[in-house]
Amino acid sequence: FGFQKIGEHEKTEKVAEVFDRVATRYDLMNDLMSGGLHRLWKAFAVSQAGVRKGFRVLDVAGGTGDLTRSFSKQVGAEGEVWLTDINETMLQQGRDRLLNKGIVVPVMVCDAEDLPFPDDYFDRVIVSFGLRNMTHKEKALSEMNRVLKSGGKLLVLEFSKVWKPLQNLYDMYSFSVLPWLGKHVAKSADSYRYLAESIRVHPDQATLQKMMEEAGFVCARFFNLTAGVVALHTGMKL
Numbered sequence: 001f002g003f004q005k006i007g008e009h010e011k012t013e014k015v016a017e018v019f020d021r022v023a024t025r026y027d028l029m030n031d032l033m034s035g036g037l038h039r040l041w042k043a044f045a046v047s048q049a050g051v052r053k054g055f056r057v058l059d060v061a062g063g064t065g066d067l068t069r070s071f072s073k074q075v076g077a078e079g080e081v082w083l084t085d086i087n088e089t090m091l092q093q094g095r096d097r098l099l100n101k102g103i104v105v106p107v108m109v110c111d112a113e114d115l116p117f118p119d120d121y122f123d124r125v126i127v128s129f130g131l132r133n134m135t136h137k138e139k140a141l142s143e144m145n146r147v148l149k150s151g152g153k154l155l156v157l158e159f160s161k162v163w164k165p166l167q168n169l170y171d172m173y174s175f176s177v178l179p180w181l182g183k184h185v186a187k188s189a190d191s192y193r194y195l196a197e198s199i200r201v202h203p204d205q206a207t208l209q210k211m212m213e214e215a216g217f218v219c220a221r222f223f224n225l226t227a228g229v230v231a232l233h234t235g236m237k238l
């Protein structure tokens with residue numbers, strides 16, 4: 001698939017195509033691929049966010065809205081949670097899912113690399129399994145920094161570098177089981193081959209921490225989850 005070698009424009013198009021194709025099966029695939037673990041990873045991220053009543057929260061690349069749903073309960077009527085994503089098809093799924101649960105939040109199609117929000121607006125910004133898909137990660141991180149208030153916190157939940165002794169097993173899973181599931185459930189083996197490849201080329205824990213520091217975050221740190229299959233990075237805006 002070699003998407004490392006494709007150009008920036010092609011990567012953006014590929015990502016749009018992948019999420020258009022998988023949107024309707026996205027939630028089911030998450031459960032199947034992770035054996036339900038994605039729910040625990042997300043719950044951990046929510047617990048670390050420390051969201052309180054009245055907070056303004058931005059869910060970047062929020063897709064079908066799992067995190068928005070949790071935060072919308074925490075912020076109460078006086079707070080705000082924005083569900084945003086570059087992909088309209090994913091957002092439609094998200095908005096419908098939330099509406100079915102009686103949750104109404106502002107939903108906006110926008111690129112994380114050019115956020116349409118004022119400076120110093122949000123108490124929390126979160127991006128879950130989204131940063132990996134962004135073409136200019138540094139730009140996206142600095143945008144997330146810009147829209148955060150001073151003292152606000154960024155949380156990045158993303159696939160990461162797995163503990164070395166498990167690497168071979170993990171590769172076998174990623175490059176055979178994932179495309180198989182993608183083919184039979186999401187009807188798109190290619191999309192899930194893309195997923196495996198995008199995980200492989202994503203910055204490891206220490207590199208992402210450094211990128212966050214370079215984007216202006218302080219107290220940047222990370223938690224490994226499930227032996228580093230996933231990591232939660234956090235950082236504060238001064």
Ligand code: SAM
Nearest residue numbers: 061062063085086087090111112128129130133
């Ligand atoms: N946050 C959700 C979750 O954890 O289930 C959805 C994650 S989904 C794997 C990745 C999402 O990133 C997709 O919905 C995709 O459209 C979105 N995305 C990719 N590039 C983006 C960008 N530049 N700006 C905003 N969203 C983007």
